Amino acid sequence: MKNVIVFLIVYATxxxxxxxxxxxxxxxxxxxxxxxxxxxxxxxxxxxxxxxPTEHHKIKILxxxxxxxxxxIVVERIIDILR
Amino acid sequence: xxxxxxxxDRQTLASTDRRALVGVFLVTVGGIVQILSYLMGIVPxxxxxxxxxxxxxxxxxxxxxxxxxxxxATNSVLPFxxxxxxxxxxxxxDEKGIYIPVSGLGVSPKVFVPLTSATKTPSLELTPTRxxxxxxxxxxEDIGVLLDAPGSGILTLLERSLHTDLxxxxxxxxxxxxxxGFKALGIAKVISLEHEGDIVRIEMEFxxxxxxxxxxxxxxxxxxxxxxxxxxxxxAASVSKTTGxxxxxxxxALDLPNxxxxxxxxxxxxxxxxxx
Numbered sequence: 045m046k047n048v049i050v051f052l053i054v055y056a057t058x059x060x061x062x063x064x065x066x067x068x069x070x071x072x073x074x075x076x077x078x079x080x081x082x083x084x085x086x087x088x089x090x091x092x093x094x095x096x097p098t099e100h101h102k103i104k105i106l107x108x109x110x111x112x113x114x115x116x117i118v119v120e121r122i123i124d125i126l127r
Numbered sequence: 128x129x130x131x132x133x134x135x136d137r138q139t140l141a142s143t144d145r146r147a148l149v150g151v152f153l154v155t156v157g158g159i160v161q162i163l164s165y166l167m168g169i170v171p172x173x174x175x176x177x178x179x180x181x182x183x184x185x186x187x188x189x190x191x192x193x194x195x196x197x198x199x200a201t202n203s204v205l206p207f208x209x210x211x212x213x214x215x216x217x218x219x220x221d222e223k224g225i226y227i228p229v230s231g232l233g234v235s236p237k238v239f240v241p242l243t244s245a246t247k248t249p250s251l252e253l254t255p256t257r258x259x260x261x262x263x264x265x266x267x268e269d270i271g272v273l274l275d276a277p278g279s280g281i282l283t284l285l286e287r288s289l290h291t292d293l294x295x296x297x298x299x300x301x302x303x304x305x306x307x308g309f310k311a312l313g314i315a316k317v318i319s320l321e322h323e324g325d326i327v328r329i330e331m332e333f334x335x336x337x338x339x340x341x342x343x344x345x346x347x348x349x350x351x352x353x354x355x356x357x358x359x360x361x362x363a364a365s366v367s368k369t370t371g372x373x374x375x376x377x378x379x380a381l382d383l384p385n386x387x388x389x390x391x392x393x394x395x396x397x398x399x400x401x402x403x
Contacts (some may be wrong), residue, residue: 046213048189048190051189052182052185052189053184055182055185056178056182059178059181059182060175060178062292063171063174063175063178066171066174067171071171072170073170073172074170074173074174074177077170077174077177077178078174079174081177081178081181087271090271094195095195096195098190099189099190099259100268102188102189102190103189106185106188124249
């Protein structure tokens with residue numbers, strides 16, 4: 045099976061497992077879900093690599109977006125704590 | 128733009144359409160779920176919508192391409208096959224190659240490319256030689272190039288996966304044998320195999336090595352036409368082994384949109400003058 049397909053399947057499984065698990069724990073903050081989605085993205089892309097050069101380039105772009113999202117959530121949380 | 132490139136684009140487009148449908152579905156469902164759950168204030172549902180949306184976006188954004196192992200294998204083998212192409216070009220050889228029958232598990236027929244149409248048919252004893260330039264008769268034109276068949280590796284793998292020497296298989300059973308072997312290797316499927324006199328017509332649906340087969344036809348047209356691409360060569364070598372006859376690839380055509388290869392092979396006994 046192509047690595048990019050494995051990546052999509054593993055990532056989808058992790059995302060839905062996270063939603064299921066956190067909702068069972070009664071988590072009500074959307075930023076917790078989003079931060080975990082970003083972390084899972086990096087874990088999945090590492091364990092399912094290598095990708096072809098085109099796939100690698102596009103995953104890098106998605107990675108940057110995820111990184112910005114993750115940093116945004118962390119910074120917001122730090123600001124909340126400092127207030 | 129060549130017709131092969133256009134058909135390849137069409138095939139990619141059809142495959143992309145299926146992915147696009149799944150991607151658009153997930154993005155739409157994710158978007159709707161996110162809006163509704165936001166309005167209703169249900170966070171787990173909002174996260175579910177966000178997850179669907181993200182996966183949909185990734186399906187749409189990530190391209191579908193061949194596996195990295197296939198790509199590495201193709202790019203590794205291509206320069207060696209191009210060297211044979213340049214050799215055939217340098218020697219200005221235009222005659223079709225002749226597969227010399229052999230027997231034994233994992234032993235593949237060699238292919239002899241004659242200098243002229245008047246060149247004698249090579250003898251069976253020629254196969255074990257490691258020489259490239261060989262003489263097959265007393266006349267000056269009785270020389271040619273003796274090569275390992277480009278499909279010899281595939282044929283060896285096929286025989287080893289079947290634990291069968293194809294020289295011991297009947298021609299009527301060859302289709303089943305090739306199908307089982309090619310299925311195990313994930314290469315192709317034989318749709319039809321017809322034998323009529325000294326002609327064998329084969330139609331196949333290929334599943335692997337698409338990149339190599341198309342690239343080779345573009346970059347090495349002489350090798351593809353005279354000797355055959357790896358899949359064609361493996362089939363010609365199989366037929367030669369099974370029938371115990373000399374085989375020449377008379378005609379072969381690639382139908383890329385339908386993923387099919389059709390070929391017509393000509394059989395000859397040693398006494399027959401195949402090159403004419």
